[in-house]
Amino acid sequence: MSDVLLSEPIVGLGPSHAPRKRPTREAAEAAVRTLIEWAGDDPDREGLVGTPDRVVRAYEEFFEGYRIDPVDLLGRTFEETQNYGDMVVLRDVRLESHCEHHIVPIIGRAHVAYLPSGRVVGISKLARLIEVYGKRLQIQETLTAQIADALDEVLKPKGVAVVIEAAHMCMTTRGIRKPGVTMVTRRLIGAFETDTELRRDFLGSISGSREAFG
Numbered sequence: 001m002s003d004v005l006l007s008e009p010i011v012g013l014g015p016s017h018a019p020r021k022r023p024t025r026e027a028a029e030a031a032v033r034t035l036i037e038w039a040g041d042d043p044d045r046e047g048l049v050g051t052p053d054r055v056v057r058a059y060e061e062f063f064e065g066y067r068i069d070p071v072d073l074l075g076r077t078f079e080e081t082q083n084y085g086d087m088v089v090l091r092d093v094r095l096e097s098h099c100e101h102h103i104v105p106i107i108g109r110a111h112v113a114y115l116p117s118g119r120v121v122g123i124s125k126l127a128r129l130i131e132v133y134g135k136r137l138q139i140q141e142t143l144t145a146q147i148a149d150a151l152d153e154v155l156k157p158k159g160v161a162v163v164i165e166a167a168h169m170c171m172t173t174r175g176i177r178k179p180g181v182t183m184v185t186r187r188l189i190g191a192f193e194t195d196t197e198l199r200r201d202f203l204g205s206i207s208g209s210r211e212a213f214g
């Protein structure tokens, strides 16, 4: 199997995302073919003959977050805010990721808040930040921490809060098979950690938010 250098390196904050080599597309398709055979089917039958190509294209979509730099994403900020200083909350952002243990979906919702110190970021960039880290192989704790830390490091606000509620298909469709179970994780930084009233405000503003697991 010959390796080619990624045209764009895997990027991100934190030590686990150093630029890496990745295998060729042909090698990736061959691996899917092997998995089809492992499952017990014939990769040459009509219905499956295009599947390795489709799976590799799906992987490009599921994991495109490795090729997007969250720092660039949050780079454009606005300072003309009439000194707006209260918290900004984006709630009920649908979250789609893949569990790094079984490579099956994690589906849920994320709530992100920050307390600006002068600068604000375009609201869509918060949703994009969730996507960048969601479209990588993850465990929910790391995903939560990465989103919060990126916002904190780039925007340098007075505080950041991230809450994720998600269902893990590796727990619902296999293994222990417990449908309806959701995992809740949170990362509170700065004022959200130290100011009890602010934290209560934030948690109140996301409670009773709508269902997003469908």
Ligand SMILES: Nc1nc2c(ncn2[C@@H]2O[C@H](COP(=O)(O)OP(=O)(O)OP(=O)(O)O)[C@@H](O)[C@H]2O)c(=O)[nH]1
Pocket (backbone or CB within 6 Å): 099, 100, 101, 138, 139, 140, 141, 168, 170, 171, 174, 175, 176
């Ligand atoms: N903490 C945490 N655990 C996760 C997450 N996603 C999946 N897991 C768990 O990761 C664990 C992997 O356990 P292993 O014993 O190595 O794998 P396994 O034999 O497939 O485990 P089972 O799922 O229990 O069948 C399982 O307990 C999963 O439920 C996550 O986001 N955070």
Ligand SMILES: [Zn+2]
Pocket (backbone or CB within 6 Å): 099, 100, 101, 102, 103, 104, 168, 170, 171
């Ligand atoms: Zn899993």
